[in-house]
Amino acid sequence: MATSQAPKSFRNFIDGEWVEPRGGQTIENRNPANTSDLIALFPASAAQDVAVAVDAAKAAYGKWRLTPAPRRAEILFRAAEILTARKEEYAREMTREMGKVLAETRGDVQEAIDMTYLMAGEGRRQFGQTTPSELPNKFAMSVRAPVGVAGLITPWNFPMAIPSWKVMPALVCGDTMVLKPAEDTPLSTYHLTQVLAEAGLPPGVLNVVFGDGPGAGAPILSHPDINLVSFTGSTEVGRIVSQACAPAFKKCHLEMGGKNIILVMDDANLDLAVDGAVWGGFGTTGQRCTAASRVAVHKKVYREFVEKFVARAKALKVGDGLDPAVQMGPCINEQQLQTVMRYAELGRQEGAKVVTGGHRLEGGAHARGWFHEPTVFVDCDPQMRVCQEEIFGPIVCVIPFESFDEALAIANGVSYGLSAAIYTRNVNHAFRAQRDLETGIVYVNAPTIGAEVHLPFGGTKNTGNGHRESGLAALEFYSEWKTIYVDYSDRLQRAQIDTA
Numbered sequence: 001m002a003t004s005q006a007p008k009s010f011r012n013f014i015d016g017e018w019v020e021p022r023g024g025q026t027i028e029n030r031n032p033a034n035t036s037d038l039i040a041l042f043p044a045s046a047a048q049d050v051a052v053a054v055d056a057a058k059a060a061y062g063k064w065r066l067t068p069a070p071r072r073a074e075i076l077f078r079a080a081e082i083l084t085a086r087k088e089e090y091a092r093e094m095t096r097e098m099g100k101v102l103a104e105t106r107g108d109v110q111e112a113i114d115m116t117y118l119m120a121g122e123g124r125r126q127f128g129q130t131t132p133s134e135l136p137n138k139f140a141m142s143v144r145a146p147v148g149v150a151g152l153i154t155p156w157n158f159p160m161a162i163p164s165w166k167v168m169p170a171l172v173c174g175d176t177m178v179l180k181p182a183e184d185t186p187l188s189t190y191h192l193t194q195v196l197a198e199a200g201l202p203p204g205v206l207n208v209v210f211g212d213g214p215g216a217g218a219p220i221l222s223h224p225d226i227n228l229v230s231f232t233g234s235t236e237v238g239r240i241v242s243q244a245c246a247p248a249f250k251k252c253h254l255e256m257g258g259k260n261i262i263l264v265m266d267d268a269n270l271d272l273a274v275d276g277a278v279w280g281g282f283g284t285t286g287q288r289c290t291a292a293s294r295v296a297v298h299k300k301v302y303r304e305f306v307e308k309f310v311a312r313a314k315a316l317k318v319g320d321g322l323d324p325a326v327q328m329g330p331c332i333n334e335q336q337l338q339t340v341m342r343y344a345e346l347g348r349q350e351g352a353k354v355v356t357g358g359h360r361l362e363g364g365a366h367a368r369g370w371f372h373e374p375t376v377f378v379d380c381d382p383q384m385r386v387c388q389e390e391i392f393g394p395i396v397c398v399i400p401f402e403s404f405d406e407a408l409a410i411a412n413g414v415s416y417g418l419s420a421a422i423y424t425r426n427v428n429h430a431f432r433a434q435r436d437l438e439t440g441i442v443y444v445n446a447p448t449i450g451a452e453v454h455l456p457f458g459g460t461k462n463t464g465n466g467h468r469e470s471g472l473a474a475l476e477f478y479s480e481w482k483t484i485y486v487d488y489s490d491r492l493q494r495a496q497i498d499t500a
């Protein structure tokens with residue numbers, strides 16, 4: 001795509017129209033693999049833009065709430081069809097704005113397609129309960145009801161998948177919404193919005209305000225007409241979101257950091273474990289909340305594993321994700337690269353051994369992007385900060401262990417609880433691991449990444465606040481239970497009292 005012409009300028013989507021932000025401020029969307037490639041300008045929205053968007057969502061709610069769920073779902077079905085047709089185009093544009101390799105951005109769009117079809121199906125499956133009443137001539141049931149206006153704040157690492165995790169269940173449940181995508185990857189949200197509009201979504205049901213957290217995110221959290229908030233991002237910001245939601249008791253879903261681990265037992269298929277560790281650690285440049293940033297390996301196979309793993313990490317080709325030979329893209333922006341560089345330095349100071357990587361990549365094909373070498377620290381102590389804190393970059397810490405119990409203690413000895421994996425052929429270890437790993441997601445003989453949309457996604461401890469998204473679990477967040485009793489006895493019957 002040409003880069004020298006005047007940049008395209010995008011607008012917010014409010015009440016079915018593309019509108020300029022009131023303040024006229026913009027944020028640049030640049031290619032992290034080549035920062036001279038200015039993709040477009042997006043609005044830097046502020047409280048006044050959010051207010052108009054919330055008003056539109058509130059006004060649309062009355063009608064959307066009463067639109068039968070199967071009808072709502074048909075719009076989703078059409079959207080999934082359009083997304084499928086445009087998968088390749090959207091994947092390419094996503095690689096350009098986000099940096100991850102094309103195979104992965106195809107996967108990201110596919111995940112949005114999968115979620116959209118899944119929720120399209122849920123339009124006819126919003127099952128409640130019917131149950132006998134404890135009293136005669138009385139009927140009892142529960143139904144799902146929408147919650148109201150949702151505020152959705154999404155990250156840059158899954159620019160279309162994660163917005164779809166929030167938007168699609170909210171839509172099928174009958175909520176209306178204001179979505180604020182990450183300022184680094186607005187184009188993919190623009191595409192998703194465009195698709196939903198083309199599929200026939202009524203004006204005001206989905207409103208999109210582009211901008212950064214303080215400018216456009218914070219006003220969503222504090223707006224009195226926002227009833228529920230779903231946020232994916234760092235634990236640090238999640239705490240702010242949680243506190244902002246608390247005074248008005250907004251329903252609040254938080255999906256935050258991770259410090260995920262792969263355990264490699266001495267009976268593991270070692271080549272498979274190496275494949276998993278490379279994909280789990282360096283896929284998406286380590287920029288997944290599910291990234292395997294720790295690998296703990298049994299001492300009996302430690303040397304062999306490290307040798308194979310390091311050779312693979314060293315051989316990874318880093319560059320522009322649109323180049324088919326490239327296996328790992330850049331960090332999303334300068335700040336993220338700086339964070340990775342700081343942790344690379346910190347690990348050295350803490351006494352972890354760098355066996356490959358450790359530096360920013362500069363010059364040649366890397367001159368204009370935010371590239372960092374795939375980096376492996378070995379012989380790590382699980383208490384080191386590099387083994388405890390989320391890095392969100394291409395750094396993997398390898399930790400030796402001597403027993404299964406020690407491995408479990410290392411796995412659980414962090415403040416996060418998103419995803420964990422074990423490579424073993426021992427069925428007892430596999431089952432004990434699934435029971436005792438304190439994470440929301442456990443993999444056996446597969447890496448820590450790769451969740452599928454029809455199952456719950458989320459974590460424990462500082463990763464989440466008890467909710468799950470994705471799968472049918474998402475319906476729990478985007479709807480509320482309403483319990484209905486119908487007494488057709490024609491007399492007063494008192495529950496718990498008129499029992500005779």
Ligand code: UN1
Pocket residue numbers: 111157158287288289290291448449450451452
């Ligand atoms: C994330 O890790 O930030 O499970 C989301 C996966 C993807 C989604 C990951 N389906 O790896």
